[in-house]
Amino acid sequence: MSKQPNQEGYAEAYPLDNTDKQILSILGKDARLSVRAIAREMNISAGQVNERIKKLEKCGIIRGYRVEVNPELAGFGIGAFVTMQIDIQQPVDEVMRAAMAIPEIEVAHWTTGLEQLLLTLRVRDYKSLHELMLGKLRQIPGNISMKLAVSMAHQRRVGGQFAFTWQDWTSWEQ
Numbered sequence: 001m002s003k004q005p006n007q008e009g010y011a012e013a014y015p016l017d018n019t020d021k022q023i024l025s026i027l028g029k030d031a032r033l034s035v036r037a038i039a040r041e042m043n044i045s046a047g048q049v050n051e052r053i054k055k056l057e058k059c060g061i062i063r064g065y066r067v068e069v070n071p072e073l074a075g076f077g078i079g080a081f082v083t084m085q086i087d088i089q090q091p092v093d094e095v096m097r098a099a100m101a102i103p104e105i106e107v108a109h110w111t112t113g114l115e116q117l118l119l120t121l122r123v124r125d126y127k128s129l130h131e132l133m134l135g136k137l138r139q140i141p142g143n144i145s146m147k148l149a150v151s152m153a154h155q156r157r158v159g160g161q162f163a164f165t166w167q168d169w170t171s172w173e174q
Contacts, residue, residue: 014059019044023052024061031065076122078129079151082137083115090142102136104128115147 016024019042026038035053039046056062071077086095092110099108099119107120117140123129129150137146 014061016061019048020052020056020061023049023056027053027062071122076124078123078125079154080121080123080129081149081151082117082119082121082133083147083149084117084119084137084140085114085144085146086116086140087142087144094141098140102132102140104132104136115145 022042023038026033026041035050036046039049042049053062071079095117096108096110099105099117102121104121104123105119106122109118110116111118119137121132123132129148133146133148137143
């Protein structure tokens with residue numbers, strides 16, 4: 001049961017206490033830890049940790065648990081970004097659905113500016129990138145123009161290319 005949008009259309013933040021934040025911090029470092037191991041680290045009961053995790057899952061703060069794969073070692077060594085100008089008559093949901101139906105696209109963002117669609121993608125090699133650019137990407141509804149930028153180097157937080165990973169945010173809460 002995640003929070004419903006408010007009058008402005010945004011979901012309101014869930015009130016996290018220090019125990020919730022500590023659990024998220026521990027899971028953010030290693031989501032495979034058992035409830036018992038988390039409880040030991042926090043010096044509280046496993047039942048309390050289990051109850052909190054279930055609450056965090058139910059309200060939508062914890063979305064899931066995933067395996068993180070090294071794309072280069074798995075044979076997908078080229079990362080790239082594509083921006084697209086989309087026809088203003090094209091429905092956003094239709095464009096986003098079409099983009100995310102393309103397996104090479106990791107993330108799709110609807111943005112402001114001249115190019116409305118920003119795509120993060122990953123491919124095996126330059127031949128695959130070429131075929132993707134001339135094929136599937138051209139088929140995205142409303143596509144007027146595309147620009148490509150190939151990633152030459154990157155750094156990111158653990159948890160996925162654009163994953164929101166929990167950290168100790170207490171120093172930011174001033």
